[in-house]
Amino acid sequence: MQDNDIQDEKPSPHHRHFSIEETIFILLVILSLLGIVITDFSRPDGYGYWMVMVVVFGALAIFVSWMQAKTSDNDFVEIVKEQGLHWLHTLIVVGAASLVIKTEINASLVILLILSLATMLDGMRIGWQFTLLGFFLATCAIIVAYAKHFILACSGLAVLVVIGTFVWGFWLNRQSAEQEN
Numbered sequence: 001m002q003d004n005d006i007q008d009e010k011p012s013p014h015h016r017h018f019s020i021e022e023t024i025f026i027l028l029v030i031l032s033l034l035g036i037v038i039t040d041f042s043r044p045d046g047y048g049y050w051m052v053m054v055v056v057f058g059a060l061a062i063f064v065s066w067m068q069a070k071t072s073d074n075d076f077v078e079i080v081k082e083q084g085l086h087w088l089h090t091l092i093v094v095g096a097a098s099l100v101i102k103t104e105i106n107a108s109l110v111i112l113l114i115l116s117l118a119t120m121l122d123g124m125r126i127g128w129q130f131t132l133l134g135f136f137l138a139t140c141a142i143i144v145a146y147a148k149h150f151i152l153a154c155s156g157l158a159v160l161v162v163i164g165t166f167v168w169g170f171w172l173n174r175q176s177a178e179q180e181n
Helices: 013-041 043-070 076-100 104-126 128-146 150-180
Strands: none
Touching: 013 043, 013 104, 013 128, 013 150, 043 076, 043 104, 076 104, 104 128, 128 150
């Protein structure tokens, strides 16, 4: 075999970022399920957990934006400013909702809905996975409000969403590879 025949196959930046983004997506789904479980067992703890999750979601969204900025012509400082303001405003609205709503379970559900909206809107900037995550969170809030066995239902939905992202990601990579050829 000649050296010319051997090629170092490195994953494309898009593929590498997709894997990191997929890992972040799965982590956020798991943290969301954990929040639902915590809220079920301890409403005050669940309320605090969702407050912290706004910061975690924001930090991870900024991280994903930073990764995307490295492979594009976007100005990272501008992205951080825009993302930071988006998540700061979300945190302000979450704080306001917590002052207005007196019961922890209702406040937790409202925070979950605000977080879902912020995540959906951020998905318009950084990718479809955050939009899907926002829809997952909103659906879970509705399930929690109306289903008796909501942990099982939300867990099942989480499995479907994660499997769906793998299938969709595989399809996108396949389409990308076909277009390159």
